[in-house]
Every structure is written in structure tokens, then in C-alpha cells.
Amino acid sequence: MNTRTILAIGMTSVTMLSFNACQQHTQENPLLAESSLPFGAPDFSKIKTADYLPAFEAAIKDKRDNIQKIVDCPDSATFENTILPFEDSGKLLDHVSRTFFPLVDADKTPEIGEIEKKVQPMLTDLENEIAFNKTLFERIRQVYDKQHDQLTGEDQKLLEEIYKGFVRKGALLPADKMERMKAINLRISDLQQQWGDQLQDATNDAVVWVDKKEELAGLSDADMAQCQKDAESRGGKAPYAIVIVNTTQQPLLATLDNRDLRKKVFEASIHRADGTNAKHNTFAIVSEIAKLRAEQAELMGYPNYAAYSLENTMAKTPEHVYDFLKNLIKAYAPKADAETKAIEDFARKSEGADFQLQPYDRFYYSAKMKKAMLDISDDEVKPYFNVDSVLVNGVFYAANLVYGLTFKERTDIPTYHSDMRVFEVIDKDGKPMALFYGDYYRRPTKRGGAWMDAFQEQTRRWKHLPIIFNVCNTAKAPDGEPSLLTWDEVTTMFHEFGHALHGMLSNCEYETLAGTSVARDFVEMPSQFNESFAAIPQVFDHFARHYKTGAQMPAELKERMLKSINFQTAYALGENLAATCLDLAWHMLPAKDVPTPDKAAAFESEALRQIGLLNAQIPPRYSTSYFNHVWGGGYAAGYYSYLWTEVLAVNIADVFAQRGALKRETGQAMRDKILSRGNTGDLMQMFSDFTGMQQPDASSLLKARGL
Structure with a gap:
């Protein structure tokens, strides 16, 4: 968001x-x-x-x-x-x-x-x-x-x-x-x-140029075509370009055969802004922002910025957040070690007994291992995940079943970019209730990541209906070809639309209290919960259709794909935990202890070591030098909220499953008790009113992740 x-x-x-x-x-x-x-x-x-x-x-x-x-x-x-x-x-x-x-x-x-x-x-x-x-x-x-x-x-x-x-x-x-x-x-x-x-400059400059098609062996024809298109859009310094996305790991590493090129891509990612390229070093900005935030907190009478920032959240204190994280780390660590060993053992079957798994190898051999064990790969399922079908037959379809919303495309409303689509959102009673814009394709002028925002928030006081938009960074296929998604990109679309629903279903008098204007460790709940609809069979079957034939994904392939969702999920949890703990480590410092720019990288390593997350195989999802949520966005001392709200989301998904995941009555209760209410009441009470639970059940998180 x-x-x-x-x-x-x-x-x-x-x-x-x-x-x-x-x-x-x-x-x-x-x-x-x-x-x-x-x-x-x-x-x-x-x-x-x-x-x-x-x-x-x-x-x-x-x-x-x-x-x-x-x-x-x-x-x-x-x-x-x-x-x-x-x-x-x-x-x-x-x-x-x-x-x-x-x-x-x-x-x-x-x-x-x-x-x-x-x-x-x-x-x-x-x-x-x-x-x-x-x-x-x-x-x-x-x-x-x-x-x-x-x-x-x-x-x-x-x-x-x-x-x-x-x-x-x-x-x-x-x-x-x-x-x-x-x-x-x-x-x-x-x-x-x-x-x-x-x-943005550093990420654009981190593009990896490739001279020969043979170097891209392992990539699908569609991915190769995308590399060619990306090269053309970035000046054509070579026939092909691998564009760096916002996270540490890069999706193409799962299929790229060339190990030297995998290493080059991974290092371009992790070193994009740390001074390895003298043009791009954000550590001076990081150090100064951290020091100024710490000083702000001290001026306000708090020991550190985390204590100041968390006061108005569900977690309340850094100590509560650390207790939550340490329990997850304790349960996660042995599973992560076992996962790494299993991948390395698998790789050694083909690469030799002395093969040493590197972080740029992990996605590649994990994908091969998944293919060997579950007989599934991204290339096999992507033809069924056309971006247009996912949006209309998946995201919108679920919102219709659960909340009674319908969507009418409006081609008469101008947008800031030709790639955008606009839909009028119509409520169950037939009345217009919102406009929704989708901007899904990446371009050099767009920052990385995915988010939701509003051109106009809902407010009864001024009779304003919400105008909401989602932005993602999906690769756009060449003209005339379909833009196909990975499963992760599918769930990202559902995720961001969960934020959109929070904005569109708002029914508040004042905009200050409306929509997503809630505590950071509550705002990600509707979005993470909305991801759960993607895998519900009725919804999945409706959008997972072959882009050429329109046929549903075969039952046998669907079974294999859904089983693969929780394949080796320790990595995803670990990279999130590491990023979360980095965020907190920086914001727990008093101003006098904030490291100078030349010590920032060492501080990152030591902070991860102290909490037991310094693991070359599972680096942070975002390293300090490109952690935009924290230094450029509003998640300072708040990145933990993704994990915190995932617990809430899993608990709510369990309630939906018990009552009928696609029943309109269940969706109406969610709408009435949470999604429409913005920040008009106590957030924990809203959660309790819907679920009947007095406190969230954190044990559900590991179970939901297959751990």
C-alpha cells in the first residue's frame, strides 16, 4: 500500500x-x-x-x-x-x-x-x-x-x-x-x-545487460521477449536486459540456467544502492533520517523512535513486537535450516558433492526440486494466469460473490497513463459506489512494488464517493501477446484489491477516519485476508483459464499447483522476519548511537546476527540501502505489521471458512463490522466483533504457511 x-x-x-x-x-x-x-x-x-x-x-x-x-x-x-x-x-x-x-x-x-x-x-x-x-x-x-x-x-x-x-x-x-x-x-x-x-535511479541503473540470447537459457520465450522489450525501453545498450525489481531476490533467478549471470543479477540487486557503484549510495540518507527520527522521539520524551511510533498501534510497544517476532523466529529457524540443507542436497545430485549453494542459486534449485517432487513449474501454470482474467474473473468475481459488487469498465474517463483501466463499482442495490483504476504494468518511470491509494476518499459529510487505484509492476507482454502472471503476482493483485475494498466500502462521516486511515498494524489485514480468495476452488476455477483456449486449468494440474503454494515457505517468512528486524533495529537506537554511513552495512549484519537472522541463504527481503517502506514510505518501525496483520487475516479467513467463505452473509458481516468502519472505533474490538475472538491466535500463522 x-x-x-x-x-x-x-x-x-x-x-x-x-x-x-x-x-x-x-x-x-x-x-x-x-x-x-x-x-x-x-x-x-x-x-x-x-x-x-x-x-x-x-x-x-x-x-x-x-x-x-x-x-x-x-x-x-x-x-x-x-x-x-x-x-x-x-x-x-x-x-x-x-x-x-x-x-x-x-x-x-x-x-x-x-x-x-x-x-x-x-x-x-x-x-x-x-x-x-x-x-x-x-x-x-x-x-x-x-x-x-x-x-x-x-x-x-x-x-x-x-x-x-x-x-x-x-x-x-x-x-x-x-x-x-x-x-x-x-x-x-x-x-x-x-x-x-x-x-529509482539506482534500481534503473542496476539493469543487467545481456548480449546473447544463449545466455538467457532456461527462460521461457515470453520472458526472453520481455528482456528484449526491456532492453529497447532502456536505451538498447545490448539486445537483452534483466530489470531489477524492488525486492532482494529476483524472480528470473528461478529459471535462469547461467550461474554466472544469476550471480551478476543477484549482486546487481543487493548492491544497487550501497556504494558498490559510486553513483548510488543511500547510506548517507539512511543514517541521517535514522538520527533525525531518533532525535524527534527524544524531543517528545521517548527513548527511541520505535517507542514513539508504536504508541498509537495495536502492538503499543517495541517489546510487544519483539515478543511476537521472537516466537516466530524460534519456530522458523530449524525449518529454515532444514529447507536450505534439502535444497543443497538436491543440487549436489546434479552438480557434485562439493557444490556450495549460494543465495543466487536458491530459487533455481528450489524450482527444480519443486518440479521433481511436485511436477510443477511457473511456466506450466502461467498460461492460465492472464492478467485480464485474473482481474475480471478472479478479483472482481470474488468481490461480487462476497460483497455484492459489480464492475463496469469506463473507457470515457481519462487516466495519467494509457496502460490504465477504469471501472465503475456498483453496489448490491444498483447504486454507483466508487471508481476503481488499475495500473498494472511496470515502466522506467514507476517505482518498484505494488500499492493502493485514492484520488478521492469516501466521506458522507461531503457526499464524496471513493476513487481508488491499484498499482503493480507486472511485465507487459509485447503487443498482441498476453501478459501472464506467476502465482505470486496473482496473489499480489488480490492483496492490493483488498486495500481497495477497504477504501471503496468505507462508510464514514469524516475522511480523517475513513477507509484505510487506520493503524499501520491493522491496515494490511484486509489486503492479506483478500489473498485467501485466490485459492478458493470456485474463484480459482473462474479465473485460471488458458489464455488461448479459455479452458479451465485441468484438475490434476490445479491440484499440483495448489499443493506447491506452501512448498519451502521458510524462505518467504525468513526474508520478511529479517527485513522486519532490520527496521526495528534502526529505530530502536538513540540518536547518539546511529551508525555513520560507512558503518551502516556492518550495523545491518550485526543487528541480524544478534537476533539470529544473519543467514547468507536467506537475506532480508529489503536490505537497508533499498528499504523503501522504511526510508521513503510510512512504515518506519512498522514493517512488522505485515506479519502482525497476517495473523489477523488468517484468523478472519478461518472464520470465513467456517461460516461459508463465499457466502454473502459472511461478506456483509465483514463489511459492516470492519471494512466500512475505517478508524471510527477500537480496532481490536472490530476484530473481536467479527471473529468472536478476544485476542488473535498467532499459532495460525505458521500453520497457514505450511510450517
Whole structure:
């Protein structure tokens, strides 16, 4: 999920539009005019790159003016004259931001990058102004002190979120510490922008060029064609190119016969941003961000950033997170060692008794071992996983069965890139309820990974229906050929659509509380739960159809494929645990102990060694120098949430299985008790209301992973 937030003062800015203050600009700037498209969707056919900067300038002025009106109000502060106007104050700015920043992540041309460099400091300055506006905060505090206990429901929750958000930003700090916090906020904003630029450049430069087709032996014809297409799109320095994806391990290593090339690809991945190539070294940014975050925490009275960050989560403290992780590590470690030994023993049957398994060999021999034991390979099943069928006959089909949603493609709504598709989402009563955009194919201007975000969030207050989009990085086949997926890519589409459902099914009064505006260690639950539908037989049979014939995957092949899902799953858990513990290790440090850039790599190794996860065979899913979730996104001290919420998701999937996984009644209960409620109540209580469980059952996680 995308974690970019704009003016995140303990809340997300509202998405309703306030165009009145900018009427003089509307004729020349479509961003400052109300959209005539359905749902108020952004009209990318009219928006020019040159429109963004003046739109931000106008919208920032509008936000300042709205805040000043609250400050200048002569009446005693109340919920109606202070909290509600504050909730509404950023409507125009949020509209402009929600239109622009998706391009920064998904289609970042040099022109967009230059605008970002100008806009981010402007936004951070504004955020500082608001966060440390003493008069504004005093009015908010008066409302909190006088009216909190009188308010109920979403009104009370909104007040809590706004008040506590200001406090966590430093509104109660003395003047000298406030000034330092402002400076830190501005510097972190600048560093995160640098990070995004450096990492994208480093990943693009890490492409491995290949001169001869013979060097790609083992790859399917489709993969070879993709390598040829990737080479052409990146300047054609050689006939073929292997593009590096965001994770440490690279999918093509599972089939690439050439061991020297496998090594080259793996090393290009792990060294993309660590200074091996002098042009790309992110450790200076990492070290400075970690130190500044630690200082933020210390200014706020916390021993480290993890303690500060986790206070408003389900986990509450780093100690609770570590207890959770250590129990998993204890159960996982012997299974990981046994898995590694089994793969090496298998490889030695063909490579000789002295063969030493390397991390760039693991996927290759694991795939061969799976083929030998289960008679299954990605190339055998990919013809049944056409991206279009997975989306329409899988993702949408499950949402229809479970939640009553239908999807109508809209070719009349412009997008920011020609690869995107747009669908109108219609509720079970026949009423339009959302727009959904899908942007599934990778390109050089798109950062790695997959995520969900919104052009517009749901809010009853302003009668706004949600406009949600998913972004992935699937390879696009040459024109006229189908784009085929691996099983991992199939589940990624279901995963991101789980986030989309959380946004689309939202039914909240205030946008601050709506959709995915929940704690980090709850937000991944709907997405991870939604993955479970991919393997349910009725859903699987509906989308797993051969791209040429339309025939269902044969029952015998389906059985072998589904059995293979949990084949050697210790690796996937281990790489996630290692990345999680790296994230925590960096954010448990006091500022004085943050390593200098030249010591960052050594710190990573030592942190993994101390917790028992330093394993050359199972490196972190993301190493420190390219861990975008942590240094560029919103998962600082929060990457554990993927494992934490997986427990919640497995527990919920078990409830669905017991009650009827595809029954509309079960889906309606999930919708009513969790997906529609955003952050309007206690998250653990929502979980309990649906499952009947007082606490999550962590033992279900290992069982679900086949461990």
C-alpha cells in the first residue's frame, strides 16, 4: 500500500474540493476547477504538467486562509467552529495533492520530479506552520477539554484524532524544541525526496545487460521477449536486459540456467544502492533520517523512535513486537535450516558433492526440486494466469460473490497513463459506489512494488464517493501477446484489491477516519485476508483459464499447483522476519548511537546476527540501502505489521471458512463490522466483533504457511 501522506498532522487531509477561493484561476488551470467527470474524477485529458505548481501555490494559500479564519474566530472554541472547519480546511490542497502524487510514484517523468522538488518544501513549511500554531492548538485543546466527553461516535473520534495528532507533532513542546522539530521535519522531507530519486535511479541503473540470447537459457520465450522489450525501453545498450525489481531476490533467478549471470543479477540487486557503484549510495540518507527520527522521539520524551511510533498501534510497544517476532523466529529457524540443507542436497545430485549453494542459486534449485517432487513449474501454470482474467474473473468475481459488487469498465474517463483501466463499482442495490483504476504494468518511470491509494476518499459529510487505484509492476507482454502472471503476482493483485475494498466500502462521516486511515498494524489485514480468495476452488476455477483456449486449468494440474503454494515457505517468512528486524533495529537506537554511513552495512549484519537472522541463504527481503517502506514510505518501525496483520487475516479467513467463505452473509458481516468502519472505533474490538475472538491466535500463522 502507498503510504505517502500530505499534511499528516495525526490525520489525513480531507478530499472534498473548495474551489470558491480560486475561481479566478479556473479557466487556465483545470486542477482549480470542479471536475465534470463522474464522481469528480481528475480529468487527466485537460491537466498539463505546467498546471501542478501554480495549483499547489493556490491550494496552499487556500489552506492558510482557512486556518487563519479558525484562528481569528472571535467566539469561544467549539466542535462546530473549530474542529469541523479544521477538518474541511485542506479540501482544495488535498485534491491537488491526490492528483499529483500518484504520478510521482507511478509515472515520474523528469518534469514531475522537478515539480516535486519544489512542492515538498512548500508542503512541509505549511505543515510546520499548522502543527506549531499556538492559537490554533489552544482552540483545539479547549474543545478537547470541554466537549470530549459530551461528544459521541465519529464526532468524538475525530476530535481525539485531531487533538492527539497535534500533541504527537509537538504542540506541547517549549519554544526551543518546537523550532528544532520544525527543522527536523523540513530536513526529513528533503531527505525522503532525495531517497526516492536516488533509489529509482539506482534500481534503473542496476539493469543487467545481456548480449546473447544463449545466455538467457532456461527462460521461457515470453520472458526472453520481455528482456528484449526491456532492453529497447532502456536505451538498447545490448539486445537483452534483466530489470531489477524492488525486492532482494529476483524472480528470473528461478529459471535462469547461467550461474554466472544469476550471480551478476543477484549482486546487481543487493548492491544497487550501497556504494558498490559510486553513483548510488543511500547510506548517507539512511543514517541521517535514522538520527533525525531518533532525535524527534527524544524531543517528545521517548527513548527511541520505535517507542514513539508504536504508541498509537495495536502492538503499543517495541517489546510487544519483539515478543511476537521472537516466537516466530524460534519456530522458523530449524525449518529454515532444514529447507536450505534439502535444497543443497538436491543440487549436489546434479552438480557434485562439493557444490556450495549460494543465495543466487536458491530459487533455481528450489524450482527444480519443486518440479521433481511436485511436477510443477511457473511456466506450466502461467498460461492460465492472464492478467485480464485474473482481474475480471478472479478479483472482481470474488468481490461480487462476497460483497455484492459489480464492475463496469469506463473507457470515457481519462487516466495519467494509457496502460490504465477504469471501472465503475456498483453496489448490491444498483447504486454507483466508487471508481476503481488499475495500473498494472511496470515502466522506467514507476517505482518498484505494488500499492493502493485514492484520488478521492469516501466521506458522507461531503457526499464524496471513493476513487481508488491499484498499482503493480507486472511485465507487459509485447503487443498482441498476453501478459501472464506467476502465482505470486496473482496473489499480489488480490492483496492490493483488498486495500481497495477497504477504501471503496468505507462508510464514514469524516475522511480523517475513513477507509484505510487506520493503524499501520491493522491496515494490511484486509489486503492479506483478500489473498485467501485466490485459492478458493470456485474463484480459482473462474479465473485460471488458458489464455488461448479459455479452458479451465485441468484438475490434476490445479491440484499440483495448489499443493506447491506452501512448498519451502521458510524462505518467504525468513526474508520478511529479517527485513522486519532490520527496521526495528534502526529505530530502536538513540540518536547518539546511529551508525555513520560507512558503518551502516556492518550495523545491518550485526543487528541480524544478534537476533539470529544473519543467514547468507536467506537475506532480508529489503536490505537497508533499498528499504523503501522504511526510508521513503510510512512504515518506519512498522514493517512488522505485515506479519502482525497476517495473523489477523488468517484468523478472519478461518472464520470465513467456517461460516461459508463465499457466502454473502459472511461478506456483509465483514463489511459492516470492519471494512466500512475505517478508524471510527477500537480496532481490536472490530476484530473481536467479527471473529468472536478476544485476542488473535498467532499459532495460525505458521500453520497457514505450511510450517
